[in-house]
Amino acid sequence: MFEFGFGSIALVILALVAASFRILREYERGVVFMLGRFWKVKGPGLILVIPGVQQMVRIDLRTVVLDVPTQDVISRDNVSVKVNAVVYLRVIDPQKAVIEVEDFLNATSQLAQTTLRSVLGKHELDEMLAERERLNLDIQQVLDTQTDAWGIKVANVEIKHVDIDESMVRAIAKQAEAERERRAKVIHAEGELQASEKLLQAAQMLAQQPEAMQLRYLQTLAAIAGDKSNTIIFPMPGNFMELLSHPKSPGGGA
Secondary structure: OHHHHHHHHHHHHHHHHHHHEEEEOOOEEEEEEEOOEEEEEEOOEEEEOOOOOEEEEEEEOOOEEEEEEEEEEEOOOOOEEEEEEEEEEEEOOHHHHHHOOOOHHHHHHHHHHHHHHHHHOOOOHHHHHHOHHHHHHHHHHHHHHHHHHHOEEEEEEEEEEEEEOHHHHHHHHHHHHHHHHHHHHHHHHHHHHHHHHHHHHHHHHHHHOHHHHHHHHHHHHHHHHOOOOOOOOOOOOOOHHHHHHOOOOOOOOO
16 A cells, blocks of 8 residues: 555656656747746746746747738728738747737737728828838838837738729729820920920021022922922912013123
């Protein structure tokens, strides 16, 4: 009977000793509490936790990819869009991550959703589509400031999709087409203005040199004569036929 009781006690002791040892990987830390009070952060490697007296919470220090569910956002120019994003975060202070917040992943997810709506709601639709890098940085800075008290570091935020209603897509397409037409008209008007300035300069130069006008006139006739389908009409004096019928003598007589 004594031997049986001693053997049972030995087995219990061995079981307690075996349960006291924990192995933490390189990317893990153990937040240890002594009789309910925080004691220290241990790891990595082999650590000892006294059963019944100490309790340990295991924390992963690797970067976590947190998917932010799709959010309905009203932009500053009153356009309704659906936006989703992804957040990259990691624990930098295991003690705060355990003591300051109950579930840091769920808390960060909820905070990311509200921050996404708040930040994007201050910008117009064009900014959401064209300036994502700046918006990502704004959201990341706001999140990182608020999660610092939880021992969480938000390393990056990426907006994945900005979905717009079909009716709004058609309106944006019409707006883009109108903008292209406006630019085309402006470019055409600028070209006409430059051409008119050059023509004015050419006319002024030709007016100063009559010989240059005659030369230009002959060049134009030569260009027209190259096409046999054209008929060239030369201007002549009104009394040209009379001059042909009554030519003047060399001495000046009729």
